[in-house]
Amino acid sequence: MKLSLWLITQKTPISKVTELAEKAEKNGFDAVWFAEAWRETIVPLTAIAMKTKTIKFGSGVGQVFPNNPTTLALQGTNLQELSDGRFVLGLGLSTPFVVENWYGSHYGRPLRQMRESIEIIKGIQTSKSGNRFNYEGELFKIKKYKSPVELEKPFPVYMAAIGPKMLQLAGEIADGLVIGALHSPRYLSENVYHNLKIGAERSGRNLDDLNIIYGQICSISQNRKEAYDRARKSIMYTAQYPHYQTVMQQEGFTEEVEAISQALEQKDYDKAATLITDKMVDHFSIAGEPDECKEKLLRYSDYPGIPMLTLIPFKVSEEEVIDNMELILETFKK
Template sequence: MKLGLQLGYWGAGMPPNAAEMVVAADEAGYDAVFTAESWGSDVFTPLAWWGSATRHVRLGTAVAQLSARTPTAAAMAALTLDHLSGGRAILGLGVSGPQVVEGWYGAPFGKPLARTREYVDIVRKVLAREAPVTSAGPHYPLPYTGQGADGLGKPLRPITHPLRAELPIWLGAEGPKNVALAAEIADGWLAVYYSEKLAEQYNSWLDEGFRRPGARRSRADFEVAANVSITVTDDAAAAYDRHRPVIALYAGGMGAEQKNFHADLFRRMGYGEVVDEVTALFRAGRKAEAAAAVPDELVAETAMIGTAEQVRAQVKQWGDRGVTMLMVGGQDAAQVRSVASVLAEN
């Protein structure tokens, strides 16, 4: 089982211990370090800055939002990072949600599957650098010939030669169609909330994508990276309490009330009534009550909490179900090293 350090996106300010955690992950044998973006800090700049102090870990975006930049701009950032790191970049992409896409980026959210397919195709054309990049659209037409165009657009190839044409592209996905698409066109799947209970369902979605004509990879060479919080402790109850507010935010307050993909995921786990209650409380401003309404069982399904032996047993279960990497968060360098030490015995 590989380990990835998930730094996430920033809150009101820069996280204080991130630089030290990145170095600790590099020294402790982690496979990769990831950053994220929402509507504040961007995903590439912290990764390049902190990653400059590393020598071994891969540097991944988890995720770069499609609407934050055009596919050619994403390819430019990825190939630049790949050169700077000596071939260690992973381009993780995701559609985000309508609240962010339409409210922050000022772009339509519709047709996320078609947009993702087209976006990835253009990125791969840039990285291949076999010919000037063109795209028939309709979402990212190149050259642009629509309303307001001067008619002078010219197909171009990147000036900078990409270090790797096969720079890995992973997709963040939660629903069945998006997960199947990841298996079809990508090199890996970034699972936001993984549940061993739903592993059979996840694997059926992945297998559907692997079976499609032209699928890039098979189960044997496809990476499944699952976000998870790992807490080695004899006081599981206290750890559960620390996780409840985060789950309440994602289930009840993240995204639009009418379209919250995280809430849909928790419903598929069998927590529909919990989601309804948490959402009502969270939207009413009663966030502490919303957190209290998150049951231990939901926390236990999506986080690894317990003694070292219990955590190692759960890691093995996830590995047996097809997870190849655990993307873990951390508070400081000591915790980063501790997780690596515990899992080294698996």
């Protein structure tokens, strides 16, 4: 089973991020992903490219609104050249709060923004050296752009998608799909695959043409209670978002979601965490002692794509998150 590591960090030095990527490569992991949550992605990914030799790496995911698509294409081209073809560009919408408050950018027409961004990134990559790239969109208009580098192997573009229309767009134009940190076989069947297929049929593609990666909360400790309590906090983070609440409700946790939501609205995070039951932890995460987690990972062996193992630094110290990453790499070493 292929595995990848999903790095979601705030204060962790880039030197430590690259150290984890090197260890992931050494321990047989297929890929490492860096999230544009509190930090931007390009500098850490450049450091990873320079410190590793074989492992795939990418943005999981970068934000599409504050980042100009031509700039993204150029950054991706540089990383693809630097790494001899190991880079993957992952793009997502983020939220209006982050885009408008943190970046001062307008959040609007997300479907069109994502479509045009990917079309431009792919168009720039595939334009032959010496030719001029032109694009006439509703949001972006590019005239006579000359790509400085002709890539032998263009880098793939993955999309983070949740809603039906965005999933259909991913099926239509993206090279891969990034699924968030909370999911289930039922959610994938009823929400994801159906819409991906609609999009794929628009462009005459097969779903096999689309690579899938999915976030997977993973909390490991020699102390089982400690592992479960950390996992509760990652699940609590996801419970702030309506789409993840829907997944929980689909899986039979409607009463729990209502109580957790009330506690979160009151910013009573301690209470919200205690309301996440052991049953929810078992259902939505891999948590426990190392050998226990090895067994729990097996239930995802029939899942499509590759899991991105992670612990979200929400109400958990970043030191604990990094220690957990070290245990993930050691526990699932090949």
